Amino acid sequence: MNSKKLALFAFLVCLCSKPAFSQWTKEKGKGYYKLSAWYLESDQHYTDTGDIDPNITRGQFNVNFYGEYGLTKKIDVLAYVPFFSRVYQNDVISGTSGGTIGVGEDLNSIGDIDLGITYGIMDTGKFALSGTLKFGLPTGNDSGGSDGSYQTGDGEFNQILQVNLGAPFKLGKTALYSKAYLGYNNRTQNFSDEFKSGLEIGVNLLNEKIWLVGRSDIVKSLNNGSLNAQNNQGSIFANNVEYVGLGGEVSYYFTEKIGVSLNYTGAISGRIIYANPSISFGVFLDVK
Amino acid sequence: MKKTNAFLFVLMVIAFNSCIGEDIINDEIDPEIRILNPIQSVAVSETHQYNARYFNSIGQEEDASVIWSSSDESIATIGANGLLEGVSIGETVIKATVASNSSATIEDSSIVMITMDTVNQDPVIKTGNIATTSSYTLTGDFTIGEIENTNDLLLSVLDNYQASTSLPGLYLYLTNNPNSINDALSLGPVSVFNGAHTYTIENIGINDYAYLLYWCEPFGVKVGIGTIND
Numbered sequence: 466m467n468s469k470k471l472a473l474f475a476f477l478v479c480l481c482s483k484p485a486f487s488q489w490t491k492e493k494g495k496g497y498y499k500l501s502a503w504y505l506e507s508d509q510h511y512t513d514t515g516d517i518d519p520n521i522t523r524g525q526f527n528v529n530f531y532g533e534y535g536l537t538k539k540i541d542v543l544a545y546v547p548f549f550s551r552v553y554q555n556d557v558i559s560g561t562s563g564g565t566i567g568v569g570e571d572l573n574s575i576g577d578i579d580l581g582i583t584y585g586i587m588d589t590g591k592f593a594l595s596g597t598l599k600f601g602l603p604t605g606n607d608s609g610g611s612d613g614s615y616q617t618g619d620g621e622f623n624q625i626l627q628v629n630l631g632a633p634f635k636l637g638k639t640a641l642y643s644k645a646y647l648g649y650n651n652r653t654q655n656f657s658d659e660f661k662s663g664l665e666i667g668v669n670l671l672n673e674k675i676w677l678v679g680r681s682d683i684v685k686s687l688n689n690g691s692l693n694a695q696n697n698q699g700s701i702f703a704n705n706v707e708y709v710g711l712g713g714e715v716s717y718y719f720t721e722k723i724g725v726s727l728n729y730t731g732a733i734s735g736r737i738i739y740a741n742p743s744i745s746f747g748v749f750l751d752v753k
Numbered sequence: 754m755k756k757t758n759a760f761l762f763v764l765m766v767i768a769f770n771s772c773i774g775e776d777i778i779n780d781e782i783d784p785e786i787r788i789l790n791p792i793q794s795v796a797v798s799e800t801h802q803y804n805a806r807y808f809n810s811i812g813q814e815e816d817a818s819v820i821w822s823s824s825d826e827s828i829a830t831i832g833a834n835g836l837l838e839g840v841s842i843g844e845t846v847i848k849a850t851v852a853s854n855s856s857a858t859i860e861d862s863s864i865v866m867i868t869m870d871t872v873n874q875d876p877v878i879k880t881g882n883i884a885t886t887s888s889y890t891l892t893g894d895f896t897i898g899e900i901e902n903t904n905d906l907l908l909s910v911l912d913n914y915q916a917s918t919s920l921p922g923l924y925l926y927l928t929n930n931p932n933s934i935n936d937a938l939s940l941g942p943v944s945v946f947n948g949a950h951t952y953t954i955e956n957i958g959i960n961d962y963a964y965l966l967y968w969c970e971p972f973g974v975k976v977g978i979g980t981i982n983d
Contacts, residue, residue: 508776510972513919516888521776521973555774557973559935561781561811566935567973569773614922614971693918694946705919737919 489593489631490585491535494752498532499726501747503547507739511708511732517740521567522555527576527617531747539585543599547576550605550617572615574606583629592632597648599625621654627661640669657690657705674718680730682710708735722751776973780933784810784859786819786851789960791863795829795839796871803835805849805861806961812930820850828867839867876901877959883914883967883979890917891967891977898959905955908940908965912949916977920946922970927954927962931978934968943967 491497506524509517529547536542550573557567581599588594605618627648634641648661663682670677685707692704712730719725726749731742789804807817821831828843837847845867850860878898885891893914900907916923920943928937940952967977 512888513917514888514890518887518889518972518976519974520969520971522774553773554973555776558775558777559811559933560777560779564811564935566778566780566933569775571773612922612970694920694923694943737921 489588490539490541490583490595491533493535493537496532496534496752497749498752499530499747499749501529501531501726501745503527503529503743503745505739505741505743507741509740511735511738511740513736515734515736521557523739524551524553524555525743526551529576533583541583541585543579543581543583543597545579547578547605547617550574550576552609552615552617554615570610570615572606572609572617574609574617575604577605577618578602579623581625592630595629595631597625597627597629597646599623599627601625601650619656621652621656623653624651625649625661626651642667652690655690655692655704657692658687660685660687676714676716678714678716680710680712680714682708682712684708684710706735706737708732708738716749718751722753724749724751778932780811780930780935782810782812782930782932784808784851784853786817786849786859786861787960787963788847788849788861788863789958791847791960792865793874794866794868794872795837796868797839797841799839799871801837801865803831803837803847803849803863805835807851807859808929811933811935812928813936814929817851820852822848822850824848829865837865841867842869843867879959879981879983881965881979881981883910883965883977885977887969887974887976889920889976890915891920892916895965895979897965897981900953904957905953906957906959908952908954910945910950910952914945914948914950916943916946916967918946920969920976921972923976924968924970925952926966926968927957927964928966929963931964931966931980932975934966937966938962942970 504526506522508522509519512518527547527550529545531545533541533543553571554569556565556569559566579599579601581597583595583597586594586596601623603618603620603622607616607618607620609615625648627646629644629646631642631644643666645664650659650661652658661684665678665680667676667678686705688705690704710730711733712728714726714728716726717724726747728745729742732738786805786807789806792801795801805819807815809815821835823829823831824846828841828845829837829839831837831847844864846862846864848860848862850858853859876899878896880896883891883893883895894911895909897906897908923943925940925943926934926937928934963981965979966975969976
């Protein structure tokens with residue numbers, strides 16, 4: 466009933482699935498919707514000491530929907546729905562005999578769904594302040610495969626409260642924005658709670674045709690959960706995942722509303738998480 | 754419509770590539786012949802049936818033609834099938850040899866004392882040290898010994914043992930290949946991460962395995978090893 470891998474998984478997915486370019490709540494009836502494919506293949510991971518150790522190659526793939534919709538000028542609802550999520554591990558082959566030592570496995574399932582609401586606290590034109598309450602629902606499979614480690618969800622109910630601050634600015638004639646957030650993730654099932662923070666900078670090019678975005682996210686465990694390998698044998702990861710993630714995204718608007726995006730994200734440091742980058746590709750509809 | 758098709762195409766490409774592949778690991782070790790039941794002493798005119806097992810370059814048991822010899826046949830003789838007979842009081846070295854493809858001879862040897870009277874053999878106890886092969890904490894000493902009047906072994910991990918509780922899916926194996934759990938004997942998931950604890954291993958000989966192997970099951974990698982020393 467645990468999974469740090471899933472924590473990274475969820476983190477990377479969320480990082481790749483964030484709607485671009487807006488710290489500000491939508492106008493009523495406006496929205497941002499994205500259909501994405503996300504992929505991570507990893508043959509190494511950060512251990513509990515922060516060092517990188519090898520592992521047999523595992524892959525994760527999902528197809529997800531992300532949407533934000535403005536209920537009012539100040540209130541948005543948001544949803545992240547990984548409606549197809551796949552986990553697999555490679556066969557292990559003897560380099561000496563060519564025989565199979567370990568047979569690979571896979572699991573297809575729905576992933577954990579996030580639902581949330583954002584409230585616009587203040588928008589002065591120079592900066593915008595908002596708060597988000599998000600619930601991570603344990604809809605994925607948290608114990609799949611022969612050893613229970615093929616997971617598309619962590620089996621626990623996340624409650625994330627975060628404050629977002631954003632500001633547009635210009636460098637010469639180039640329009641940019643920056644935003645930051647601070648959040649707290651209250652977790653159930655004896656998982657440790659988490660402190661989250663992040664920073665994002667975006668630049669608009671070619672008259673709003675292209676957005677280039679850089680993101681950094683930090684998750685720090687409060688180490689207040691009792692879940693560990695001792696009381697939760699068999700699961701792939703124990704508790705207390707930490708990481709610093711760094712990612713970049715490029716989005717191209719074919720029209721005023723429709724575009725595609727490509728995201729590349731990885732953890733540059735961490736504990737008990739994969740050490741390989743993920744990529745995602747999506748098609749979005751931005752109803753402004 | 755073209756854009757939708759292109760997106761679906763990319764999805765299909767990614768999904769197609771997220772298939773189960775193959776990871777090839779280096780599991781080669783030196784082959785060895787091992788005498789499974791050495792004995793300290795045999796009385797004159799009494800016999801002892803030696804058994805030996807050949808382990809190939811991945812630590813798997815394999816049929817092999819074993820050549821038995823005694824360094825001093827005036828002390829003890831040994832037949833082609835490994836049956837030793839005490840001849841006179843003294844000490845001799847019993848050797849099991851297997852011909853290999855390379856020029857190196859693969860052999861194991863054991864000293865046996867021929868005595869006037871039968872001497873009861875004490876249960877064999879071996880020792881070892883657990884050392885991490887990863888960046889996870891894993892350390893400690895252990896003993897593994899025969900349980901008297903049984904075919905079982907008692908593995909005692911001593912009180913200086915310590916393992917990281919962050920280790921995901923940690924399992925303990927007895928193996929003849931320190932790099933692989935192929936043909937290894939699983940002792941199950943590790944549930945003790947600090948201090949002394951024991952495992953009773955049924956119907957296993959003291960020389961059947963050469964290593965303790967701590968293995969991260971979900972990651973498919975070893976995280977620690979303990980060589981079983983005589």
